[in-house]
Amino acid sequence: MENSTVPFYFNLTMFVNIGHYRYPAFVFCLLLYSFIVSANVVIILVISRERTLHEPMYMFIACLCVNSLYGSTGFFPRFLADLLSDTHMISRPACFTQIFVIYTYASYEMTILSIMAYDRYIAVCHPLHYHRRMTTKTVVNLMALAWIFPILIVQALIYLSARLPLCGNEIQKVFCANWNIVKLSCVTTVVNNIVGLILTITIAYIPLFFILYTYLQILVVCWKSSEEFKGKVFQSCLPHVVSFVIYSTTAFCDVALSRFDFAEMNPFVAIFLSLEFVIIPPILNPLVYGHKLPEIRKHILRMLSWDKIIS
Template structure:
């Protein structure tokens, strides 16, 4: 076997040769990228400009939008270049940088959604104590926790991956991923697997369990409440539920894709499953919050140049 030091680049092998169709595909993905950026910027601008929206729930929505911009910036520029290229080689440094951005984006998304679940739990189950518990200081601490902890956990996993000697350079994916690189290792990856399991438990399964717990408590409270109260809870909790379920499905597809033999799948199906994870949440989140939350929707409509009426 060749030593990993002989490989100066990784080869992303999931790209399919679509000939002249790559130009329409490039235009479509570029428009999608522009739509993601525009939609999330609108959410950020509306919430930051309107004092009535300077509340914890809306602050966390801004965090989601910022994270969507961050993750999209780590994926789309390189992906758009690969669509027009005949070769799909990526340097080790660029690959590891992309891994860090995409994995921290994924971790940030889950921790922010978990904190949003906590915010909704306090608002519904302890409404009289909401403002005393969700102070500006508490919100800042929760936001810092959502960004800092995943940064260190992903950095640890990435460091262990970078240290592995590699006996190949083919990554069966359209973007770099830790597990795909670990499979190229010339040595045992037991330590990587153990650390990866610990990180997955703390950054994925614990937040997932907590979100399920908070919504169980919310459902128990709603069961004993009036129809009007249930309607208000549904209005504020539904967008978060949609975002959370959507994220879990797309993340599961990506994890499953990295664990199966992708070569047995239809290449176009494999690419679509791989893209779900980095495309659907960034475009769906601003649409869900912008359309479902009346306060945000009202201010967005006011921003439209042809709008002359107040909703």
């Protein structure tokens, strides 16, 4: 406790000095961010403009794309600025703001995927009751729960971390992360660990088991059904399964990485693994849904063809 402080700045130490290569890296990441914004905006516009797509499944896809924009915008602008900077200091308020955005983005991704799994479960296992259960009011309530609940948990997590006296200001990341700040604490962090465990269980494990359960039920129904029915279910469920697997894998890489000593790892590998969950899902989600769902693909091609005719 003697050397404890409340630093106003944190130093992000995982940035590697790549000299003049910072400029190609900056251009590449800027193009990547531009593609994420463009691809997700196209999906959102298509779903919002086409009345035939105003159904729960497509509305949830639009929410997933909105979350991709939210998470990538919470990460990329600061990351791009750091690529061109010789110092990588971030103020305490900006650091906790970034933690809030990235952690809520990660939580939203899981809660939205859970709602999408429930939607497919009702559509496949209880098709006669689908329109009675998945009403507009139900969809609104589910989305409100998906957005509000993570905010409350992440706010509690940040509040506890912000009160800790710290014995340093170096964060071994290219962005701010709550666990890295907690590790700098000069006092016991039992309460933080308990809240962190609750966050992990409620936002990660419960949705994970719920999604696995719903798809197990879908598989059971498909096993007893015709080939034509299996094909329709496969077409509507495959994009969601792909999104779920991609996000779960990238999130696991980031969680696992926090348990390793970065000094023993190749810095470029460590940076790539830590950035997967904020880069790969926002890139692949619009591609997966835009390519695999024929209704969305058809309207995208129609919109692009119309814009081409106008120009």
